[in-house]
Amino acid sequence: MTTSQLLDARTTDSRPDAPAMGRAARRKAQSRKRALAARYLGYVGYFVGAGLISGAVVHHPLDPDRYTRIAAYGALVFLAATVLNEFVLTRERPGLRRMAAVIGSSLLLSFGIGMLSGGLQHFDDFPARGAVLVPAGIVVSFVAYVIKDADTPWQRVFSLLGLTVLTVAALAFFGLREVAASTQTTPGGGHSHGTAEEPPADDPAPATSPSSAATTAPASTPPAHDDGHAH
Template sequence: MTSTQLHDAWTPEGVPGAPATGRAARRKAYSTRRRSLAARYLGYVGYFVGAGLISGAVVHHPLDPDRYTRIAGYGALVFLVATVLNEFLLTRERPGLPRMLVVIGSALLLSFGIGMLSGGLQHFDDFPARGAVLVPAGIVVSFIAYVIKDADTPWQRIFSPLGLAVLVVATLALLGLREVAASMNAAPDGGGHSHSTPDETAPDDHSPATSPSAATTPAPATSSEPRPASAAPAHNDGHSH
């Protein structure tokens, strides 16, 4: 084969899998990148919105169990949708069904761990005793869930020195926050973010003064001296006496 024949045989069009460079191809690639950006943004925001809903629901649950149970369910659903979007739809390598179930379960556990940690810290002043338990529990739960969820980390790392360090930190946080909560409960209420309804029957210190009683109003002065008898009118009947 001559050099001319070799040159004619080696052309860009003859290369298998060569990317298209036309205007339609560029427009399609741009549209794909734009949709991918929107999907990544929604997946990223979904993590934080879901964790935020769960954190508020976990802390405020005793105030209205039915309401905050629903809010926690909504937060878990948002977090799971964001997980599916980020872990399965936007990735190039999609895992099999067993790994998919593990990721979904660990993501749900991770959302509650983050919710307990952030909610306990955010509302510690409002619920000291509850926050003292939620913060260390959130540290442990979120660490375990993250190790299980991470495909590059074996689950045995939970019992590694790092896992032991996390457990020690959580234990110290539990003991320290309990002491802080006890001191806050013993101290007088200093105000702050309150969720209770004020007592409407409490007396108002700024009520107007009571109006003076009618009995204390000075009565018009009356004379106690007897009136002098009025002189009889002169009898004038035309007769002289």
Template sequence: MYGVLVFLAATALNEFLLARRKPTLRQVASIMGASLLLSFGIGMLSGGLQHFEDFPTRAAVLIPIGIVLSFAAYVIKDEDTSWRRLFGLAGLAVLVTALLALGGLRYVASSIAEQPDGGGHSHGTPDAPSPGPSTPATTPTPAPARSATGAPARGDGHAH
């Protein structure tokens, strides 16, 4: 939410306050709408990349959608660019890239989902023993948590 507000504030500053010519009301609506779409597209792309190991199936879909949405918003935002660019060679290249990414990421996501310990970038509780009754001496101590690379986990939920 805060990212969207910062993005809109930066757009308002750049497009309206610092602009040499003042836009019409229609241009203001178009620029702000495109900025919102661009913000959501970039958020989907970066969030999908950051949390791919945590939610691989969801991220495999969010990343390609974020690519397409960001491109469309960028084209809409630039008033000097024709809408035909969305459906032209550049748009086709972005669409093909997104479809290839979708297929490849879904394949990778399916292999991650099959692994019992995906590691990841979770923000959950640390892998520390909970306070409570002491563990009897006969109970084996669990092995330290490991990340996907085999390195010891940091213990704060971030296994990089």
């Protein structure tokens, strides 16, 4: 067989593989595009869910029924994002026990992040409440993240890092409590939460014009007759 015949044979053998590789590349590119949209929705769900929870946790005393519903909606959004990111978009499917741990720790993580961000954001509006929410959010979010992380044993909660987080949370609690006590003794700013302004109690009485005083003055009584008879 000549050299030209060998080259023709190799070219003929390699031609059917070229369209197959092209189709595989197109399928892979389309899969990447769909995965990008799903990953985007998953991360947006994380932040939207945590934002709803943060607002609900801080404002809960103002309207408990309303903000309880908002917190429940935020938890559902956060859990949906967790399922999408941890189970749908991953190649490895965890077992039932691991799945329950991830869902439970994700719910705890959402409330920890919500307490931390909400307490910081609305500290000027609710100083005493923020002084509790911020350190509690630090501890809760750390514990939840350790449990959620598959590569970290849960015993790390009681490690030196866990002790450091607990110390930071304690310092934050005592420091923010002092700040809250000082802000409550001085008039502060902050945005209003539906409280109507009351007029000052010591407003002076409206001045009356001479014409209005004349019209409101009582009618003059007839002069008394000094004739010894009672009228």
